[in-house]
Amino acid sequence: MIIGDRYELDDLPLGRGGMGEVYGGYDQKLDRRVAVKLIRFPYGRSDETLVKRFIHESRIMAKLEHPGAPALYEADVYEDPSFGPRPFMVMQFVEGATLxxxxxxxxALPLGWAAGIAAQVAAVLCAAHERxxxxxxxxxxxxxxxHEGTVKVLDFGLAMFHDPELPRLTRTGAIMGTPAYMSPEQVRGAAVGPQSDLYSLGLVLHEMLTGQRVxxxxTEYHLFEMQVHEPAPSVRVHRSDVxxxxxxxxxxxxAKRAEDRPAQAKAVHDALLPFVNEVRPLLGVMSPGLSPVRMYAEVVSRIAGGADARSEPVPRTATSPEPFQQATSGGFDFSHGDLARACSQAEALAKASRYGQAVEVLSAVVVPADRMLGPLDDEVLALRLRLAEVLFEGGDYRRAAPAFGELHRDRARKHGPYDERVLHCRRQEATCQALMGETGKALSMLKGLLADEQAVYGGNDPRPLELRRQxxxxxxxxxxTERARLTLSALLDDLTRLHGPEHPDVTKVRNSLIRLTM
Structure with missing residues (x-):
């Protein structure tokens, strides 16, 4: 079968998963082997909204450039005679053995191998979570x-289908994933953050050290029960040399509570490094002899091996000048017409999910607009808000969070603390914090926002009601669990009183409470 007018698929798939099948293939145009993933939609039927979401998310994922993640060459849709429009992804073909x-x-693997594999995975997760x-x-x-001993993290497929708007703090629909490797919060359909991937990494690391699944x-239900309630046994019970x-x-x-796990993948990587020593070739896995990849990595480790080089960079806020801004701001005859043109161009780019370019266009006029018109000018505030939203839509939460924070403080100075857009920016800032794994900080911000939204809109308005669900x-x-039960139970009572027991919002909250019993 040939799809996309150039990709010739092998007869049999390399593997199947919850989101589709992966085939080896051949790129006729560039004369190279590729891996092609045919996406299977949730619930087994095509959906135009999901097709658009697929294209949107694939453009975010294409920015995940890391040696431990296969390169994404193309994402598109072809007409499948059986299913209708069907998305596919074309990726780098990786040679090796799956874990x-x-x-x-x-x-069970030697200690150095287990720690080395897990540390490499943590490095990939660090890059992914930053996006x-x-x-x-x-x-x-x-x-x-x-064969060089490097690890590639495959199949970010489930990352493709999460809600693109504010309820993106959790998934919609049925539980998706592999029960033996799912975090408690995934089982319960709750908010998923970086710590969920770290829980799964812990399960994999435990299995590498003991040779047994945790x-x-x-049955799936039995596994769900164990993930939520049963403590993991100590590795040393099975292996005393650990x-x-x-x-x-x-x-x-x-840890069953996400907040009790390490907050970031970098901390896990750093904690594992001391155990990656005396790693001898593993029979049938690592090729002996000269490896250009290891030669390259050895040089990089010596260049960036100092403690100062490994310190975290200071995050740049959305309004910090970039090289392109500095080049265009000097001597720039700025006008409101320039603002309108930049906004129009950026809007077209964002609608096409070309977020990187949209950010460049908006960033190029933010600084001169701020200087010429002032930071509290309404058009400048609107421009800054659009820039923050594009950063958010493009998954750049580390830049979007401070942008929203600065915005709601500046806008409140001019329009007051209860202005609708001030409240919106506060919610977006908290959402960014949640998506970066800062759950405690996000909860504190959202609870403060809830009190203000209830004062402004009233307790029965959809906005504070949705905020309570989040x-x-x-x-x-x-x-x-107990606090979540109290929050959702009170919300269920209020929604039932307002809309009746069969309303979709009532059903969503009721289902969340049912999953609490797992």
Missing amino acids: DHILGEHG GIFHRDLKPSNLMVC FDGS PEELDRLVQRLL IGLLELGAGD
Whole structure:
């Protein structure tokens, strides 16, 4: 079969998963092997909204440039005779052995190998989480160990289908993922953040060290029960040579409450590095002899090996001048017409999901507009808001969060603290914090916002009601089950009183409460 007028697929798939099939293929135009993933829609039927979301999310994922993630070459839609419009992704073809095959062959891995594989995965997750991309289906079959000893994290497929608007703090619909490797908050359909991927990494690391799955039930429901309620056994119960410090790290990764896990993948990577030593070639996995990849990595490690080089860079806010801004601001005869043209151009780019270009266009006029018209000019405020929204839509939460924060403070100075857009920016800032894994900070911000929204709009307005649902799901995602139960139960009573028991909003909250019983 040939799709996209150039990709010739092998007869049999390389693998199947919850989101479709992966085929080896051949790019006739560039004369190279590729991997092609045919996406299967949730619920088994095509949906125009999901097609648009697929294109939107694939453009965000294409920016995930890391040696440990296969390059995404193309994402498009072809006409499948059986399914209608069907999205597909064309990716780098990776040679190697998946971790599940390695574990099946070797059982428990040497300590250095287990720590080395997990540390590489943590580095990839660090890059993904900075882009607001959560894997959601991390497991041994999605980890490819290449012949040089490097690891590729495969199949960010479930990351493609999360809500693109504010309820993006959680997923909609049925539970998706692999039960043996799902976090408690995924099982419960709660807010998913970086710590969910770290829980899955903990399950994989535990399995590499012991040769056994942490939880292995006879049914999916049994596995869900174990993920939510059953503590993970100590690695040292199965393997006494594992250092206590490494065992404690695994236990932290497998904490049932997301807030009790490490906050960031970088911290996990750094904690694992001391255990990556005396790593000898693993039979049938790592090719002996000269490796240009290892030669390259050795040079990089010596260049950037100092402690100062590994410190985190100071995040740049959305309004900080970029090189392009500095080049265009000097001597720029600025006018309101320039603002209108920039906004129109950026809007067209954003509608086409070309967020990087839209940010460049808006950034190029933010600084001169601020200087010429003042930071509190209404057109400048609107321009800054659009820039913050484009950063958010493009998944750049680390730049969007301070942009929204500065905006709601500046706008409040001119229009007062209860201005509708001030409240909107506060909500967006909190949402960014949640999506970066700062659940405690996000909850504090949202609860303060809720009190103000109720004062402005009244308790029965849809905006504070939806905010209460988000707070409940965040509490649930953080593992605060009792507080989430109280929040969602009170919300269910109010929604039922307002809309009746069969309203869609009532059903959503009721389903969340049902999952609390898992």
